[in-house]
Amino acid sequence: MDFREAEEYLNRRARFGIKPGLERIRLLLSKLDDPQTAYPSIHITGTNGKTSTARMIASILGVGGRRVARYTSPHLQSVTERICVDGRLVSEAEFASLLEKIIPSVEETDAETGDPLTYFEVTTAMAFLYFARRKADLGVIEVGLGGRWDATNLVRSPVQVITGVAFDHMAELGDTLERIAYEKAGIVKEGSTVISAVSHPGSMEVVAAACAEKECALKLYGKDFQLIYQISYGVDTGKIGQAIGIRGLFREYGDLFLPLLGEHQAVNAACAVAACEAFAGSALNLSPTEVETGLSRVTSPGRLEVVSLHPLVLLDGAHNPDGAAKLAQVIRNDLDYDRLVLVIGMLEDKDVRNVLRKLLPLADTVVVTQSHEERAMPARRLAAAVRSMGYDCVVVEDIGEAVRFGRTLAAVTDMVCVTGSLYTVGEARTAMGLRPG
Numbered sequence: 001m002d003f004r005e006a007e008e009y010l011n012r013r014a015r016f017g018i019k020p021g022l023e024r025i026r027l028l029l030s031k032l033d034d035p036q037t038a039y040p041s042i043h044i045t046g047t048n049g050k051t052s053t054a055r056m057i058a059s060i061l062g063v064g065g066r067r068v069a070r071y072t073s074p075h076l077q078s079v080t081e082r083i084c085v086d087g088r089l090v091s092e093a094e095f096a097s098l099l100e101k102i103i104p105s106v107e108e109t110d111a112e113t114g115d116p117l118t119y120f121e122v123t124t125a126m127a128f129l130y131f132a133r134r135k136a137d138l139g140v141i142e143v144g145l146g147g148r149w150d151a152t153n154l155v156r157s158p159v160q161v162i163t164g165v166a167f168d169h170m171a172e173l174g175d176t177l178e179r180i181a182y183e184k185a186g187i188v189k190e191g192s193t194v195i196s197a198v199s200h201p202g203s204m205e206v207v208a209a210a211c212a213e214k215e216c217a218l219k220l221y222g223k224d225f226q227l228i229y230q231i232s233y234g235v236d237t238g239k240i241g242q243a244i245g246i247r248g249l250f251r252e253y254g255d256l257f258l259p260l261l262g263e264h265q266a267v268n269a270a271c272a273v274a275a276c277e278a279f280a281g282s283a284l285n286l287s288p289t290e291v292e293t294g295l296s297r298v299t300s301p302g303r304l305e306v307v308s309l310h311p312l313v314l315l316d317g318a319h320n321p322d323g324a325a326k327l328a329q330v331i332r333n334d335l336d337y338d339r340l341v342l343v344i345g346m347l348e349d350k351d352v353r354n355v356l357r358k359l360l361p362l363a364d365t366v367v368v369t370q371s372h373e374e375r376a377m378p379a380r381r382l383a384a385a386v387r388s389m390g391y392d393c394v395v396v397e398d399i400g401e402a403v404r405f406g407r408t409l410a411a412v413t414d415m416v417c418v419t420g421s422l423y424t425v426g427e428a429r430t431a432m433g434l435r436p437g
Contacts, residue, residue, distance in 0.1 A: 001097070001100040003095060006095055009099065010079065010099070014118075016116050018172060019115070022151070022154065023115075024109060025124065025154065027113065028105060029154060031108065034154075035131065036128040036132075038131075039139055040158055041157045042157060042159045042160070042161065042275055043141050043152065043159070043161070043187050044142050046184065047165055047168050047184075047320065048322055050163055051072045051142060052268050052298075053163055054071075054141075054142045055070065055300050056295060057275055059295065062294065063294045063297075064286075064290050067085065068085070068140060069131035069134065069136035069138070070084040070140045071128075072142045073142060076425060076436065077435075078436040083126065098126050120144050121151045124144070128155075139155065143187060145173070146183035147183055147184045149186070150186075152187075157187070159192060159193050159194075159278045159279045160189065160195070161195045162184055162185065162187075162207060163271060164322075165177050165181045166180075167180070167320065167351065168180075177202055178202045178205075181198065181203035181207055182206050184207075185211075186210075188211055188216055189214065190216075192214070193278040194219065195221075196271075219249060219278065225270055225271075225273070226247050226270060227270050228246060228252065229244065232334045241260055242257075242258050242266060243257060244270075246291075248274055249278060256295050256296075258295050259296065259299070261306070262304050262330045262334065264326045265300075302315050302317045302429065304316050304327070304330055307434060311410040311411065311414045312416070313415070313417075313418070314418070317419070317422035318359075319346065319355070321358060324355040324358035327417075328362060337414055339365070339414040339415070340364050340414070340417060341363070341366075341367065342360070343419070344382070345371050345376065345399060345420045345421055346376075346382060347375045350421075356385060360389060365406075367406050368383040368395050369397060369402035369424065371423035373421070373423040380395055399427040403428050403432065
C-alpha cells in the first residue's frame with residue numbers, strides 16, 4: 001500500500017461520519033494490545049485553542065529530552081500532520097505501512113460489531129500504535145470532538161486540559177454551554193489534575209462537578225495560574241508575536257516570547273505551562289529554560305498565521321462565533337494595515353451568520369470562496385448571506401484563485417485575511433506553496 005492508496009482507504013471511511021460511543025475503538029485497540037496505555041498522556045479538549053495548546057505543551061516538554069508524541073486534528077494539508085513524534089510528522093511511507101498493518105484488525109472489528117469504524121477512529125488507533133512503537137515518553141492528545149465519547153478518550157492521562165467552552169457542533173454536543181461542557185468534561189479521569197480556562201459560570205460549575213466526582217485537582221486560569229502581562233509586537237517590528245509573563249502553578253516565568261498572535265494565544269500558553277507543570281510534578285522538574293525555549297519555538301499553522309508582510313497575509317481557521325470574535329480582536333488591536341481584503345469560505349453546518357457578523361464590519365472588500373470539503377457551503381450561497389447582511393462581495397470559487405485575486409486587490413500596506421474554515425486555510429496554504437507542518 002502506498003500513501004495515495006492509504007488516503008483513498010481512509011477517505012472511503014469518511015462517509016461513516018461521526019459516531020458516538022467507544023465500543024468500536026475499544027475493540028480495535030484491544031486487538032492492537034492497547035498501545036494507548038504504553039505511555040502517559042496529556043489530554044486536551046475545548047471548543048477553540050486545542051491544537052495551539054497541544055503544540056505548545058509538546059514544544060515545552062520536548063526541550064528537556066523527552067520523546068513527545070502529538071496527535072491533533074483536523075489536518076490542514078496532509079493527514080500526516082495529525083501524527084508527530086519529536087516535532088517530526090510521520091512520513092507518508094510510514095503512514096501507509098502503519099495503516100496496511102492494522103487493516104486486518106480494522107476489518108475484523110467492523111465484522112464483529114457490524115458498525116464500521118470511522119476515519120477518525122482508524123487514524124486515532126494508528127497514532128496510538130505509532131507512538132507506542134516509537135517508545136514515546138508521553139503523548140499530547142487532542143480530542144477530535146467533545147470528549148466523553150471521543151475516540152481519544154481511552155488514553156491514560158494524569159493531566160487533562162479544558163481550554164474553554166463555546167457554541168460549536170451543537171447537533172452532536174448540545175445546544176447549551178452547560179451541555180457542551182458536560183461532554184468536554186467527559187475526559188476527566190479519576191485522581192487526575194485538570195487545567196481549565198473555562199470562564200462561563202454554568203460551564204465552570206459542570207467542570208467543577210466532574211472534577212469533584214472524580215476526586216481531581218482542578219486548577220483554574222485566573223486563580224491558580226494566570227498571565228502576568230502580555231505585550232503584542234506589531235508586524236512592522238519584524239518580530240511577530242508577543243512578550244508574556246506567566247504565573248504558573250509553582251513559579252513565575254517572565255520575559256517569554258510567544259511567536260503567535262492574540263491574547264487568547266497567551267491564555268493558551270498559560271494553560272500549556274500549567275499543564276506541563278502538573279505533568280512534571282513540581283517546579284524542580286520543569287525549568288524556566290524549557291518553558292522559555294519551548295514557547296519561543298512553537299508554531300501553529302492556520303491559527304492567526306502571518307505568511308506574508310507586504311501585503312500582510314493572515315491565515316486563520318476561525319469557524320465559529322467565538323473564534324471569529326478572537327480573530328476580529330486581533331485584526332482591530334494587534335495589526336497595522338490600511339485596508340482589509342477578507343477571503344472567506346465556510347462549512348454549511350456552522351453558524352455562518354454570526355461568524356459573518358463578527359468579520360464583515362472590518363472588511364473593505366470581501367471575496368467569497370469554497371473548499372473542496374463535501375460540507376463546504378457553496379460560494380454563491382455564502383455570497384447571498386453576505387449580501388443579505390448589507391455587504392457587497394466578489395465570488396471566486398477556487399480558493400487558490402481567490403487568494404491570488406485578494407492579493408492583487410491589496411496594496412503593500414493592506415491586509416488579506418483568509419478565514420472561515422480550517423479546510424479553507426489548508427487549501428490556501430497549499431495554493432501558496434507552504435509545506436505541511
